[in-house]
Amino acid sequence: MRAIRLFGDPVLTTPAEPVTTFDKELRRLVGDLTDTMLKAPGAGLAAPQISVGLRVFVYDVDDVVGHLVNPVLGELSAEQQDGEEGCLSFPGLYFPCPRAQRVVARGANMYGDPVVISGSDLLARCLQHETDHLDGVLFIDRMDPAQRKLMMRAIREAEWFGGPAPAVKASPHSILGAVR
Numbered sequence: 001m002r003a004i005r006l007f008g009d010p011v012l013t014t015p016a017e018p019v020t021t022f023d024k025e026l027r028r029l030v031g032d033l034t035d036t037m038l039k040a041p042g043a044g045l046a047a048p049q050i051s052v053g054l055r056v057f058v059y060d061v062d063d064v065v066g067h068l069v070n071p072v073l074g075e076l077s078a079e080q081q082d083g084e085e086g087c088l089s090f091p092g093l094y095f096p097c098p099r100a101q102r103v104v105a106r107g108a109n110m111y112g113d114p115v116v117i118s119g120s121d122l123l124a125r126c127l128q129h130e131t132d133h134l135d136g137v138l139f140i141d142r143m144d145p146a147q148r149k150l151m152m153r154a155i156r157e158a159e160w161f162g163g164p165a166p167a168v169k170a171s172p173h174s175i176l177g178a179v180r
């Protein structure tokens with residue numbers, strides 16, 4: 001169980017580095033991420049959220065617990081979903097966030113073997129949300145300006161939010177059917 005960093009912490013907006021060594025330390029990181037996610041509990045957790053700047057995340061969706069190292073998203077569907085989304089770095093806050101309905105994530109497992117995960121609905125949302133974390137992009141960056149404003153207000157009123165309001169940057173990525 002590791003401490004989860006909260007919105008406002010610069011580690012959350014810093015892009016993470018690719019994993020190059022698939023060693024015991026990486027497997028310990030995946031274990032720590034999984035334990036911390038399950039304890040929270042949450043549907044996903046990315047390494048920067050526990051202050052580790054590596055491209056690794058874990059997920060727990062539809063009773064499947066998994067992890068992905070060095071993920072690359074592709075085949076984002078033009079069809080969108082618009083459900084509510086949450087994040088362990090924004091405790092208690094859930095806001096609508098547009099995402100592709102389907103996506104394919106390619107990467108590796110903690111032993112370095114290639115892995116392909118095809119997701120729709122919640123799993124697709126999770127794969128996009130967690131991969132964004134590795135690019136220093138947060139779900140509030142993906143919202144339309146009106147929704148973002150509502151969320152900033154809720155953040156300022158949240159008990160856990162102590163510091164001065166950080167600047168919210170515009171997303172560097174197209175959110176509509178982008179393939180990257």
Ligand SMILES: [Zn+2]
Binds near residue numbers: 086087088089129133
């Ligand atoms: Zn998150």
